[in-house]
Amino acid sequence: QLQLVESGGGLVQPGGSLRLSCATSRFTLDHYAIGWFRQAPGKEREGVSCIRRDGGSTHYADSVKGRFTISRDNAKNTVYLQMNSLKPEDTAVYYCAGDIFYTDSYCSQPKVWDYWGQGTQVTVSS
Numbered sequence: 001q002l003q004l005v006e007s008g009g010g011l012v013q014p015g016g017s018l019r020l021s022c023a024t025s026r027f028t029l030d031h032y033a034i035g036w037f038r039q040a041p042g043k044e045r046e047g048v049s050c051i052r053r054d055g056g057s058t059h060y061a062d063s064v065k066g067r068f069t070i071s072r073d074n075a076k077n078t079v080y081l082q083m084n085s086l087k088p089e090d091t092a093v094y095y096c097a098g099d100i101f102y103t104d105s106y107c108s109q110p111k112v113w114d115y116w117g118q119g120t121q122v123t124v125s126s
Contacts, residue, residue, distance in 0.1 A: 002027050002098050002115040009094060009120030012086055016124070020081040022096030022117060030054070030074040033102030036081045037110050038092035038122075048094070049081060050107035059107040064090075086124045093119040 008020040022034060035050040049070040050059045058070050067086075072079040079096060097113035099106065106112050 002032060004096050004098055004115055004117035006094065006096050006117040006120040009122045011123045011125065013126050014087060014124055016086050017082070017084045018086065018122060020083065020094055020096075020120060020122075022079040022081075024077050024098075027077075028074070029072070029077040029079065029098070032098040032100055032115070033106070034070075034072065034079040035097045035099075035107055035110075035113060036070065036079075037095045037097060037113075038090075039095070039119075040092040043092075045095070045110045047107040047110065050102070050104070051079060052102055053100075057104070059104045061107070083122070086122075088124045090122060091124050092122060094122050095119045 005023050033053050036048040037045050038048050039045040051070045055072050067084050069082040096117045098115040099113045
């Protein structure tokens, strides 16, 4: 079973940057598409960004386009989410998820993903 571990969350001021990492040590990550999702208090989990297992296709939610960049280093079994120009509304717990099957539509459907990390808190506040 794929086990994912997120890291890199924290407290940052508006306009700042963070880089989240999603890593696994038990399987090679290149078999899986990876998605980043977030969930704010009282809100449903939403898709943020996704990347195909070969890195050849990426998808972003409209709310983060131009500010967030997803990438992967399969040699390191790690997927990254670079978050720039952070806003208070980006505050949430961020989760990474993995699945063997993927189309861009999966990025807005958290329930179709098979494997999940435990989440990392991102707080954007002055």
